[in-house]
Amino acid sequence: MQQRLYFQEVATRDGFQNEATFIETADKIALIDELSQCGYAKIEVTSFTSPKAIPALRDAEAVMHGISRNPEVEYTVLVPNVRGAERALACAIDEANLVMSVSESHNRANLRMTRERSFEQLREVVQVIGQSPVAVNVSLSTVFGCPMEGDITDDEVLRWVERFAELNVRGVTLCDTTGMAYPSQVERLCRQVRARFPQLQLTLHFHNTRGMAQANVLAAIAAGIDRFDASLGGLGGCPYAPGASGNACTEDLLHMLDLMGYDTGIDLSRLLGVAARLPALVGHEVPSQVLRAGRRLDLHPVPAHVNSMDKQVAVSAGITQGASQ
Numbered sequence: 001m002q003q004r005l006y007f008q009e010v011a012t013r014d015g016f017q018n019e020a021t022f023i024e025t026a027d028k029i030a031l032i033d034e035l036s037q038c039g040y041a042k043i044e045v046t047s048f049t050s051p052k053a054i055p056a057l058r059d060a061e062a063v064m065h066g067i068s069r070n071p072e073v074e075y076t077v078l079v080p081n082v083r084g085a086e087r088a089l090a091c092a093i094d095e096a097n098l099v100m101s102v103s104e105s106h107n108r109a110n111l112r113m114t115r116e117r118s119f120e121q122l123r124e125v126v127q128v129i130g131q132s133p134v135a136v137n138v139s140l141s142t143v144f145g146c147p148m149e150g151d152i153t154d155d156e157v158l159r160w161v162e163r164f165a166e167l168n169v170r171g172v173t174l175c176d177t178t179g180m181a182y183p184s185q186v187e188r189l190c191r192q193v194r195a196r197f198p199q200l201q202l203t204l205h206f207h208n209t210r211g212m213a214q215a216n217v218l219a220a221i222a223a224g225i226d227r228f229d230a231s232l233g234g235l236g237g238c239p240y241a242p243g244a245s246g247n248a249c250t251e252d253l254l255h256m257l258d259l260m261g262y263d264t265g266i267d268l269s270r271l272l273g274v275a276a277r278l279p280a281l282v283g284h285e286v287p288s289q290v291l292r293a294g295r296r297l298d299l300h301p302v303p304a305h306v307n308s309m310d311k312q313v314a315v316s317a318g319i320t321q322g323a324s325q
Contacts, residue, residue: 002261002262002263003221003226003262003263004226004262004263004265005221005226005227005228005257005262005263005264005265006041006042006226006227006228006265007040007041007042007227007228007229007230007250007253007254007264007265007266008040008041008042008043008044008076008203008227008228008229008230009035009040009042009043009044009230009231009232009250010044010205010229010230010231010236010247011231011232011233011235011236011247011250011278012028012031012032012035012043012044012045012046013044013045013046013047013057013077013078014044014229014231014235014236014247015231015232015233015235015236015246015247016028016056016057016235016282017047017054017056017057017236018056018235018236018237018246019056019235019282021282021283022055022056023056023281023282025059025062025063025066026066027281028046028059028063029063029066029067031274031277031281032045032063032067033067033068034274035232035271035274036067036068036069036070036073037070037270038266038267038270038271038274039264039265039266039267040073040265040266041073041074041227041265042073042074042075042076042094042095043073043074043075043076044076044077044078044097044229045063045064045067045075045076045077046059046060046063046064046077046078047060047077047078047080047084048060048077048078048079048080048084048085048087048088049078049080049084060077060087060088060091061087061090061091064077064088064091064092064093065091074094074095074135075093075094075095076093076094076095076096076097076137077091077093077095077096077097078096078097078098078099079096079097079098079125079129080098080099080121081121081124081125082121082124082125082128084125085125085128085129086128089128089129089132089134093134094134094135095134095135095136095137095170096125096129096134096135096136096137097137097138097139097173098122098125098126098136098137098138098139098169099111099138099139099141100115100118100119100122100138100140100141101115101118101140101141101142101146101177102115102140102141102142102143102152102156102157102160103141103142103146103148103149103152104149105146105148105149106141106142106146106147106148106149106177107141109148110141115160119163122138122164123167126167126168126169130168135170135171136167136169136170136171137169137170137171137172137173137201137203138164138169138171138172138173139172139173139175139205140157140160140161140164140172140173140174140175141175141177142175142177142178142180143157143174143175143176143189144174144176144180144181144182144185144186144189145176145178145180145181146178146180147178147180154188154189154192157174157189157193158192158193158196161193161196161197161200162196162197165197165199165200169200170200170201171200171201171202171203172193172197172200172201172202172203173202173203173204173205173229174189174190174193174202174203174204174205175205176204176205176206176207176213176216177207177238178207178209178238179206179207179208179209179210179212179213179245180209180210181206181212181216182212182215182216183212183215183216183218183219184219186204186216186219186220186223187219187220187222187223188223190202190204190219190220190223190224190225191223191224194223194224194225201227202225202227203225203227203228203229204216204217204220204225204227204228204229205228205229205247205248206228206229206247206248207236207237207238207245207246207247207248208234208245208246208247208248208249208287209237209245213247213248213249213253214248214252214253214256217248217253217257221262228248228253229247229248230247230248230249230250230253230254231246231247231248231249231250232249232250232251232271232274232275232278233249233250233251233275233278233279233282233286233287233288233291234246234247234248234249234250234252234286234287234288235247235278235282235286245287246287249286249287249288249289249290250271250275251268251271251272251275251288251290251291252288252289252290254266254268254271255268255290255295255296259296268295272290272291272295275288275291276291278291
């Protein structure tokens with residue numbers, strides 16, 4: 001029996017928020033509607049952060065009201081504070097994703113506040129959302145390393161997971177925010193979190209900054225993780241890893257996992273058709289390797305000169321044989 005894995009697409013939030021060119025609302029809706037038919041467990045649609053802070057996602061309400069819902073897909077959004085939660089709840093979301101960093105330096109740089117202030121703010125959000133049927137997930141950034149502080153201890157990560165688990169959130173995402181994770185570290189931490197918090201829905205979020213995203217996914221699977229974030233085309237990235245590539249690429253991961261016999265639930269052929277339209281949508285090439293090279297068994301026609309080589313070899317052999325007589 002194939003092992004079942006579950007994927008959340010984050011390009012339409014995590015990827016689009018970094019794009020310099022505003023992607024039109026109708027284009028966002030059309031893309032999400034296509035992704036909704038590909039077999040995802042979740043799609044992170046948008047962010048209810050202030051439009052001034054993230055102008056690329058200033059159309060959050062319009063997008064949420066415009067998409068066609070697939071009942072087999074959970075539609076999640078990023079919610080930074082109580083005001084964002086109220087806006088999101090008015091749009092019939094399935095899940096609210098809350099974000100903070102386990103690194104004090106990164107949290108101050110990214111969210112402009114201390115970790116304790118972030119926690120208090122997010123606890124208020126959990127209380128507001130707790131009055132509704134909407135699920136809550138907390139994404140913890142820099143759990144595998146901070147670009148300013150270096151390594152984060154496992155105990156520190158576990159401490160923050162525990163604080164949110166005590167608020168009865170449904171899930172926690174462990175985020176490799178700047179691509180500092182490596183496989184043995186990933187497997188060790190995932191085993192610890194699973195053992196201590198078996199009630200949590202655990203998701204892993206990797207970046208391919210140093211080319212280890214796929215190896216880290218396999219390490220997480222070995223530790224019993226079955227849920228992953230990924231981004232179409234590999235869009236996205238962290239501003240504190242300048243020049244680095246972005247999130248783990250959805251189609252590259254799925255291509256590998258399909259070959260290895262895992263059941264991802266996603267129609268890769270259909271997804272590649274959607275991904276092929278992404279460069280025109282964002283106005284630049286994307287890091288996807290499979291989009292560029294094709295799948296492993298997307299074979300090419302034999303070049304014409306190869307077919308003629310047999311004749312050339314036969315002619316050459318005949319000339320050589322005649323010359324030796």
